[in-house]
Every structure is written in structure tokens, then in C-alpha cells.
Amino acid sequence: xxxxxxxxxxxxxxxxxxxxxxxxxxxxxxxxxxxxxxxxxxxxxxxxxxxxxxxxxxxxxxxxxxxxxxxxxxxxxxxxxxxxxxxxxxxxxxxxxxxxxxxxxxxxxxxxxxxxxxxxxxxxxxxxxxxxxxxxxxxxxxxxxxxxxxxxxxxxxxxxxxxxxxxxxxxxxxxxxxxxxxxxxxxxxxxxxxxxxxxxxxxxxxxxxxxxxxxxxxxxxxxxxxxxxxxxxxxx
Amino acid sequence: xxxxxxxxxxxxxxxxxxxxxxxxxxxxxxxxxxxxxxxxxxxxxxxxxxxxxxxxxxxxxxxxxxxxxxxxxxxxxxxxxxxxxxxxxxxxxxxxxxxxxxxxxxxxxxxxxxxxxxxxxxxxxxxxxxxxxxxxxxxxxxxxxxxxxxxxxxxxxxxxxxxxxxxxxxxxxxxxxxxxxxxxxxxxxxxxxxxxxxxxxxxxxxxxxxxxxxxxxxxxxxxxxxxxxxxxxxxx
DNA sequence: ACCCGCCTCGCCATTATTGGGGAGTGTAAA
DNA sequence: TTTACACTCCCCAATAATGGCGAGGCGGGT
Numbered sequence: 280x281x282x283x284x285x286x287x288x289x290x291x292x293x294x295x296x297x298x299x300x301x302x303x304x305x306x307x308x309x310x311x312x313x314x315x316x317x318x319x320x321x322x323x324x325x326x327x328x329x330x331x332x333x334x335x336x337x338x339x340x341x342x343x344x345x346x347x348x349x350x351x352x353x354x355x356x357x358x359x360x361x362x363x364x365x366x367x368x369x370x371x372x373x374x375x376x377x378x379x380x381x382x383x384x385x386x387x388x389x390x391x392x393x394x395x396x397x398x399x400x401x402x403x404x405x406x407x408x409x410x411x412x413x414x415x416x417x418x419x420x421x422x423x424x425x426x427x428x429x430x431x432x433x434x435x436x437x438x439x440x441x442x443x444x445x446x447x448x449x450x451x452x453x454x455x456x457x458x459x460x461x462x463x464x465x466x467x468x469x470x471x472x473x474x475x476x477x478x479x480x481x482x483x484x485x486x487x488x489x490x491x492x493x494x495x496x497x498x499x500x501x502x503x504x505x506x507x508x509x510x511x512x513x514x515x
Numbered sequence: 516x517x518x519x520x521x522x523x524x525x526x527x528x529x530x531x532x533x534x535x536x537x538x539x540x541x542x543x544x545x546x547x548x549x550x551x552x553x554x555x556x557x558x559x560x561x562x563x564x565x566x567x568x569x570x571x572x573x574x575x576x577x578x579x580x581x582x583x584x585x586x587x588x589x590x591x592x593x594x595x596x597x598x599x600x601x602x603x604x605x606x607x608x609x610x611x612x613x614x615x616x617x618x619x620x621x622x623x624x625x626x627x628x629x630x631x632x633x634x635x636x637x638x639x640x641x642x643x644x645x646x647x648x649x650x651x652x653x654x655x656x657x658x659x660x661x662x663x664x665x666x667x668x669x670x671x672x673x674x675x676x677x678x679x680x681x682x683x684x685x686x687x688x689x690x691x692x693x694x695x696x697x698x699x700x701x702x703x704x705x706x707x708x709x710x711x712x713x714x715x716x717x718x719x720x721x722x723x724x725x726x727x728x729x730x731x732x733x734x735x736x737x738x739x740x741x742x743x744x745x746x747x748x749x750x751x
Numbered sequence: 752a753c754c755c756g757c758c759t760c761g762c763c764a765t766t767a768t769t770g771g772g773g774a775g776t777g778t779a780a781a
Numbered sequence: 782t783t784t785a786c787a788c789t790c791c792c793c794a795a796t797a798a799t800g801g802c803g804a805g806g807c808g809g810g811t
Contacts (some may be wrong), residue, residue, distance in 0.1 A: 283661075359633035360672045396632035396747070397595035425519070428668065429661050436596045454787055467738030470768075483789050485769085490787090499797090500768075501737045502703030508744045509751050511592035514556065514582075514638075515741055690757060706798075719759050721799085726757090735767090736798075 283426050290433040299329035299437060306430065307331050310423065312409040313387040317434045319395075319403030321442055329434075330406075336384035350374045355394035355404055361428065363420060364390035365413065382410075389416035391424075393431040397439055398511065405431035451494040453512060460487040461507045464500060465515045519662050526669040535565035535673060542666065543567050546659065548645040549623040553670045555631075555639030557678050565670075566642075572620035586610045591630035591640055597664065599656060600626035601649065618646075625652035627660075629667040633675055634747075641667035687730040689748060696723040697743045700736060701751045 286306065293299055303315040316330030326346075328337070339345075346352060354367040369375055382388055390408035397403070407427060409416065453461065456477070463473035470488070474481040488500055495510075497503035507513045522542065529535055539551040552566030562582075564573070575581075582588060590603040605611055618624055626644035633639070643663060645652065689697065692713070699709035706724070710717040724736055731746075733739035743749045 357634050359631075359637070359675050360668075395595075398593050398632075401595070402747070425665050428665065432596075432664065439595045456788070464737050465741040467734035467741070469735065479788085480790060482791065486788080486790090489769085498703035499705065501700050501740050504737050504741050505701040505703070505744055505751055508741055511589065514592070515745050692758065715758085716760055718761065722759080723757095725799085 283429060286430055287433045290430070290437055293437050296327065296329060296441070299434065302434075303330050306407075310407065310419075312407050312419075313385070314406070314408050316406045316408075317403065317431070317438075319401065319435065319438050321401055321438075327438070333385055336381070336386060339380075339384065345377060348373055348377065350377075351390065351392050351406070352404070355392055356402070358394060361391060361393040361424065363416075364392070364408070387411070389413070391416075391420050391427070393428055395431060395435045397435065401439065401442075403431075403435045403438060405434055451496075451510075451512075453491050453494060453507070454487075457487045457491040457494070458507075458513060460484055461491050461504055462513045462515065464488070465504045465508060465513060519665060522666055523669050526666070526673055529673050532563065532565060532677070535670065538670075539566050542643075546643065546655075548643050548655075549621065550642070550644050552642045552644075553639065553667070553674070555637065555671065555674050557637055557674075563674070569621055572617070572622060575616075575620065581613060584609055584613065586613075587626070587628050587642070588640070591628055592638070594630060597627060597629040597660065599652075600628070600644070623647070625649070627652075627656050627663070629664055631667060631671045633671065637675065637678075639671045639674060641670055687732075687746075687748075689727050689730060689743070690723075693723045693727040693730070694743075694749060696720055697727050697740055698749045698751065700724070701740045701744060701749060 286302070286309075289302055289305065290299075293302060299317065303317060306315040307313075314331045316328065316332055318326065318328035318330065320326050340349075348371075350367045350369060350371075351362075351364060354362050369378060378388075387408035387410040389411055390406055392404050392406040395403045395405070405427070407423075409419070411419075459477055460473060463476055464470075468476060470481055470484055474484040477484065488503070491497075491507070492500065492503045495503045495506045497506055504513075508515065522538070522545075525538055525541065526535075529538060535553065539553060542551045543549075550567045552564065552568060554562065554564030554566065556562050576585075584607075586603045586605060586607075587598075587600060590598050605614060614624075623644035623646040625647055626642055628640050628642040631639045631641070641663070643659075645655070647655075695713055696709060699712055700706075704712060706717055706720055710720040713720065724739070727733075727743070728736065728739045731739045731742045733742055740749075744751070
């Protein structure tokens, strides 16, 4: 695992997006594949990327808003485990046209993508791709899947570090009853049902909801539940 | 990586929850630690677990609803990377009491937990813990972190496989307008404000909210927003 | 050509939620 | 001991949300 350690150290020392970019290039050269790409959507919905695709392809991709139909994105969004591009659903006509165009722009015909999810809906993809036969690619994936996963996680750890600089909001603490109230509401109970479930009067429940609203700085109940969920102080 | 391969194969062959249970026991024996635990919350909010904790402790944990205050759960829910229990916030008095009690029930004083997130808000934790000094534990983590992560992912892959057999709820796909509507509501906008922000009539907005409610199988707006957030299809 | 899903708008009546007042208990910290 | 906070209950009136009934236009796929 010596080579792996080298790369994880490289990534742990990364300070900027450019360092991540450089890391993708080194990985590409090491694995002798066409491309290595890491890209992610943060909790604010902004997109970032580091990779070895040509800027022409990146521009084209953004311009045509391929994100909306790219089967790789789609497939990974529904799965937990890494996917070989061959396993994806390329039956739709636009999907096949997209693949054809990607290959024209130098993207490999074979690919392997690892999806990752962080807190607050953060979502990231780490991709290796190349132009080769199915057999050669299968062997590559078989041999390197576990290493690639570790590297992918180092990338994502770094990406989340970049974000964290802003993120240190103290979590408001809700009382047990307030937590229960918010949890029932998040489960879809009406106030009457939640009050019933907690065996208290609806008025009392209201007091909890209002207290939680104020503590969470929320405009209304829906907002309060959304904040409680995003902050991870309740789980449904 | 021979030992690793052995365990990943063991997991890939697992057919039932009992097989996962057996795998935790074998891992515990192999790593010579006090406990190995894997547990997860599926997209329906149901909880499952496999691990080597005593049933006394599991019962106690459930009975006292420690899930609501366990700093490990809390900490992992906000992080992407694995956490050493020492890094967590144990300053609250109930948290310290909880730890003391856990140790009485045979849980180690040291622990390392890997959080994982799957599609549709699935969330899982893989934990190794033991009773030992800080130095010994640091060395253990240092030496095995990457292997543990791969094993953790094999567990989660399997858990998601189990789900797929029952849980054939494809993630409901909301239209762009429906997504916008839900996002504004999650941000605390009232219907009137959201309609204004989207420059459409409040009635039209209502149609989107109702459509989203139905697609998400939600009882009311708050529920719909909660589900959309949990499923990760909107982010605030 | 047709259907289906998406986007847009309207009215009516009912029900749910919220904001403003209250008041009393118990526990736990300052 | 005073202060603070969590927990419990109540009323009234205003506002917001929901359920059900419509309508038409646009665009993609079979």
C-alpha cells in the first residue's frame, strides 16, 4: 500500500483547489488512464471540480447542462456502491448521443465512478476513465477498486475541509419535549396527532413548537423542522 | 490485503442479517477489540443493527432512547470522515453519564466510528471499540483505518442490498418548479413569499406543493419538506 | 395524432396554524 | 433564595393552509 500512502499524504497536504487538480493529474499518470476527475456539489448547491478533462469538454458539458441527463450522475445518485459505466442505463437516445459526444472530446469509453455523500446533502463523484476493451477495464477495476475508494474518500475529506472554514454555527439545543415535538412534525403528524402521541394537550404542544421555532430562528413550523433536520438535531 | 479480501468475500456472500452479525463477531476476534458494530437507518426511518454489544446494553440504549443524545451519532451525522470518539464533544453532563454507563455495560472507552450515507437519506455507522490507552488506540486506528473503511463499505453495500429486496421505492422525482417550491418552503418562506420569489401566483405555487406532497407521500407540507430534505433531493 | 407531464391561473369552503394574552407546577443552577 | 427554565394547561381572534372544483397552453414521446 506504499503508493496509496503517497497519494493520501499528497491529498492531506493539499491546501487549494489547484492542489486537488494536480493530484488528479498525478493519479492519471500513475494509473495510466485517460482521465481522473473529482467533482462535488456542496450543501449550498454550488458545484466544484478538479480533473483532467479538457476545458473544451467541461465548457461543453456546462453549456448544454448535461448534468441534468448524464446517466453517470443519475446512476450514482441512486446507488451507494461504485458503478462501472457499462452497468448504467444508456438506452435513452439522448444518453447515447451524450456518450458519443463525450468520446469525441477525449473521454474514455470505459469508466468507473464512486459516489460519496456528506452531511447536509453534500454529494461528490470520483471517476477514473479510459479507452480500452471491456476485459482490460474489468481487470483494472478489479485490481484497483479498493485503492480508488480510499483515494476518493481522501478527495472528499479535503473538499469538505475547504467548506468547513465558514461552517461553525453553534447548534441550538432543544429540550426533550421540543425535540419530540419537532420529530413528530417531521414525521408528518399534525399538531393534534402529535399532542395525542405525546399524551399532552395540543396547547402544550404549541408551546414547544413555538419555543423550538424561536430557538432555531425559524419563520414558521416548516422552517423549524427543516433547520432541525439540516442541523442533525432530529432524525426521521 | 489478504485478510481484507477474506472479509470482503465473507460479506459479499452474506445472505441474512445473521450473516452480518457473524461477520461482526469474526472481525472482533480478528482485530482483538472489544466490539464491532454496524447499524443503519434506512430511508423509511427504520433502524437495524448487527454487532457484538451485549443485548443488555442494546436494550438499555433503546429503552432510554440514547439515540437522541449519543454524541457519536451526533458527531457522525455532521461529519463525513471517520471519528475517533476522543474528538467528540463530551462536555455535556448527560453525555458523560452516558459514556460512564456504556463502559459499565462493557463498551470500550476508546472507539472509532465511520459514518456512511446512501441514497434517499440512508445513514449508517460502523464502529470498532475497545478498552485501552490513548496511545494503543491511536496506533490501532492509524494502522487499520483504511481497512476498516473498506469493510464498513462492504457492510453498507450489503445492508442496501437487503433493503432493495423489500423497499422498491424509487426516489420520487420532483419537477424543477416543485423543487424550487420545496426549497423556498424549507428556507422558511410562506406560500405568499415563495410565490412572490418565483414570480407566479400563489395558486400555482399551491399546485406544485400539492404535487410534491403527493409524490413524496407526505401528509402535509412540513412532512413533504422533511422528506425532501431527508432524501437529499433538496438542500437548504 | 394523441397522451402525459409540466406550467400557469381562478374560486369557494373548511380546517389548521399562529400570535397575543394568561397561570401554575417542579427542578436545578447561581 | 432568587432566578431561570422546562413542563403543563386555558381562551380568543386573525391568518395561513388545505381540499376540491375548474381552465388552457406547451413540449416530448409512442
